[in-house]
Amino acid sequence: xxxxxALIIGAGPTGLFTAHQLKLIGLDCEIVxxxxxxxxxxxxLYPDKPIYDIPAVPECTGExxxxxxxxxxxxxxxxxxxxxxxDEVKKDGDKWIVKTNKGNVFTTxxxxxxxxxxxxxxxxxxxxxxxxxxxxxxxxxxKDKNIFKGRTVSIFGGGDSALDWAVELSNxxxxxxxxxxxxxxxxxxxxxxxxxxxxxxxxNLFTKFQLKxxxxxxxxxxxxxxxxxxxxxxLKTDYVLGFFGLIMQLxxxxxxxxxxxxxxxxxxxxxxxxxxxxxxxxxxxCNYPGKLKxxxxxxxxxxxxxxxxxxxxxxxxxxxxxxxxxxxAIKNRLGVKSD
Amino acid sequence: MAKITYIEHxxxxxxxxxxxxxxxMEGAVQxxxxxxxxxxxxxxxxxxxxxxxxxxxxxxxxxxxxGEDDMLDQAYEPKKNSRLSCQIIVSDDLDGLxxxxxxxxx
Numbered sequence: 001x002x003x004x005x006a007l008i009i010g011a012g013p014t015g016l017f018t019a020h021q022l023k024l025i026g027l028d029c030e031i032v033x034x035x036x037x038x039x040x041x042x043x044x045l046y047p048d049k050p051i052y053d054i055p056a057v058p059e060c061t062g063e064x065x066x067x068x069x070x071x072x073x074x075x076x077x078x079x080x081x082x083x084x085x086x087d088e089v090k091k092d093g094d095k096w097i098v099k100t101n102k103g104n105v106f107t108t109x110x111x112x113x114x115x116x117x118x119x120x121x122x123x124x125x126x127x128x129x130x131x132x133x134x135x136x137x138x139x140x141x142x143k144d145k146n147i148f149k150g151r152t153v154s155i156f157g158g159g160d161s162a163l164d165w166a167v168e169l170s171n172x173x174x175x176x177x178x179x180x181x182x183x184x185x186x187x188x189x190x191x192x193x194x195x196x197x198x199x200x201x202x203x204n205l206f207t208k209f210q211l212k213x214x215x216x217x218x219x220x221x222x223x224x225x226x227x228x229x230x231x232x233x234x235l236k237t238d239y240v241l242g243f244f245g246l247i248m249q250l251x252x253x254x255x256x257x258x259x260x261x262x263x264x265x266x267x268x269x270x271x272x273x274x275x276x277x278x279x280x281x282x283x284x285x286c287n288y289p290g291k292l293k294x295x296x297x298x299x300x301x302x303x304x305x306x307x308x309x310x311x312x313x314x315x316x317x318x319x320x321x322x323x324x325x326x327x328x329a330i331k332n333r334l335g336v337k338s339d
Numbered sequence: 340m341a342k343i344t345y346i347e348h349x350x351x352x353x354x355x356x357x358x359x360x361x362x363x364m365e366g367a368v369q370x371x372x373x374x375x376x377x378x379x380x381x382x383x384x385x386x387x388x389x390x391x392x393x394x395x396x397x398x399x400x401x402x403x404x405x406g407e408d409d410m411l412d413q414a415y416e417p418k419k420n421s422r423l424s425c426q427i428i429v430s431d432d433l434d435g436l437x438x439x440x441x442x443x444x445x
Contacts, residue, residue, distance in 0.1 A: 045384035117378045123445075126416055158412050180417055185409035210417075228419045245413035247387070247445040248378050263376075293380065 004030045005313035006110035006306075007098055009086050009253075012040020014283030014298030015114035016069040021306035023076040024330055027313050029112075031078060032100060034085040034119035039066035041116050041284075044246065055296055065295070075334045085119055089256045089279070094312070096278055109312035112305055113265060113274075113281040114298070119251045123244040125156075127211050137220045138240045147239075148173045154223060154235055156211060157243030158184040165241065167193050170202040176235055178206045178225055206233065214240070253285075261287055271308035272301045278312055280305040341434040345390075347374050348442040357429045363438060364388040364425035374440035381425040383407060386414035387444035388424040393437045400427055400436070415441050 006022050008015045011033035022029045037043055042051075042062030050059050060068070081104060088099040089111060098106040122140035124130065130138055148169055155166050158179040163186035166177045177194065184191045197203040212226035215234075222236045250263050259266040259275045264287035267273060272280045281287075282305050283298035291297070310319040324330050331338040343366055344354045357366030367375040367388075376387035383406060392400065397420050404426050411417045424438065 041379070041384075045379055046382055049382060049384070123413055123415070126442075159409075180412060181408060183408065185412060245386075247413075248385070249445060 002030065002104060002106045004028050004106060004108050006112055006309045007032065007086075007096075007106050007108045008112045008114055009033075010040060010114035010116060010283070010285075011035070011038045011080060011082070012114060012116050012283065012298075013042055013065060013069055013295050014116075014302050015040070015112075016066075016073060017299045018112055018114055018282055018302030018306055019078050020069075020072055020076070021303045022309060023073075023078065024324070024333060025306060025310055025319065026329070026333060027306070027309060029078060030081065030106065032081040032084050032086050032104075034083065034121075036083045038070060038080060038082070039063070042066050044120060051295070053294060053296065075336075085251065087252045091276075094278075109278050110309040111279045112302070112309070113253060113279065113285055114283045114302065115250075115253060115281075115285045117248040117250075117263065117284060118253065119249060120246040121249050121251070122242070123247045125211055125240075125242050127214060129214055133214065133216075133220055133240070137238065138214075138242070140242050142241070145169065151238040152176070152236060153239045153241060154178060154237040155241045155243065157241075158186065159243060159245065160186040160190065161243035162186070162241075163190040163194050165243070166203055167197065170197050174204075175202070176204045176206065176237065178209050178211070180208065180210050182207045204235075206235075209233065211240070264291075267301075270304070272305040273308060280308065341429050341431060341436060343429070343433065344435075344437045345372050345374065346437065346439045348440055359430050361429050362425050363390065363427040363429060363433075363436070364423070366429060367424065374444070375424060376444040377425060378445075383410055383423060383426060386410045386423065389414040389417070389441055389444060390422055390424045390438040391418055391420050391441070392422050392427075393439070394420060396436055397422075400433065415443055415445065 005027040006029040008031045011031050019029050043066050047063040048061055052059055085101045087101050090097045095107050096111050149172050152174040153169055154176040155162050156178050166175050169175050198205040208227045209225040213224040215222045222234050224232050224234050226232050265274055265281035267281050267286045267288055269288050272282050274281055282301035284293045328338045340356055343357050345367055346352055353372045355370045364377050378387045379385040407423055407426050411421050
């Protein structure tokens with residue numbers, strides 16, 4: 001059981017700056033994020049796109065913003081739990097017990113949801129009956145490539161993941177690569193490699209096709225793929241891999257007893273607290289009259305939620321507002337010399 | 340200004356006036372039309388404002404932007420006439436446009 005003053009869910013810009021605010025006022029915090037890297041949407045969706053409305057930063061990319069926020073956290077020791085999803089939040093007296101899908105359990109008076117539009121999950125196939133094969137013969141990520149050895153694998157998608165795995169698995173598997181159009185969005189060198197392997201019959205390439213039907217009872221026997229003109233091809237296969245990128249799902253947050261309105265969590269504007277005492281929501285995921293989905297709004301919301309956390313984490317102390325320019329205590333926490 | 344009709348997957352029709360310069364996505368969001376999520380807010384970074392443009396309109400509207408098809412690869416049930424509604428800019432020429440929405444966006 002990990003004890004902390006506040007647990008932040010989401011390592012996007014809002015979660016990162018909220019952590020900064022917590023540490024500045026002398027509270028501990030840990031951060032959990034379902035992605036394998038820090039930065040949230042900024043890093044997953046638009047690392048290269050310029051942002052023009054961060055105060056005092058005329059222009060920066062999602063990646064630059066993330067790196068600057070991480071740099072700002074350098075003075076502090078903050079534990080990140082990446083590739084980990086919070087599944088359960090339960091009340092225990094005046095504390096919250098928070099469980100993740102990796103078996104970590106936190107006990108904390110404060111949970112701050114900075115979850116953006118929810119957690120990133122792989123987009124799945126939509127054809128009927130796909131669920132019963134999932135995690136067995138339909139996969140959206142590969143943990144152990146050796147299970148495919150000598151088998152037939154049908155890979156769907158046109159990005160780097162699909163192409164890289166098609167190339168890699170063609171070494172010792174029978175690979176079908178299926179994509180909805182002729183063009184691929186993967187790196188050109190990999191695209192060239194795929195075409196080369198197609199010529200040498202190492203990869204069977206089917207473009208302008210999509211998955212139509214899965215045949216088989218306990219194991220997949222074959223799949224039907226269909227093109228735009230409704231022509232159907234049947235492919236024998238042992239495994240089906242889908243690489244269609246990530247989508248955002250509210251996920252387990254919906255089950256924590258919070259007031260949810262159109263995939264957002266309702267909060268007050270004093271503490272950014274939800275209808276549950278000690279659970280806050282900040283950034284894109286929160287909702288209140290006048291809410292703007294701007295990064296700068298998330299920073300403000302996080303700063304106020306952090307102050308609210310102080311009350312519950314240090315019930316016997318009084319919070320005193322201080323400036324970073326003058327506070328000796330804050331400068332100590334930042335490890336900078338005070339005058 | 341253009342009259343645009345959004346058809347939900349269950350067949351429900353919504354016809355609204357959308358100002359020139361807005362996108363077809365914004366026209367839906369500003370009029371509270373269900374079926375368009377637009378998670379990324381129109382930066383062509385997700386595929387949750389996906390629509391099917393009726394065949395007779397598909398060739399009349401602006402062509403797909405670079406990168407749009409890359410995002411559509413990640414959409415829910417993309418078809419030949421799939422578009423991201425955040426990439427279709429409304430003008431008088433689009434008066435009468437009809438778009439169908441997929442069963443869901445995510």
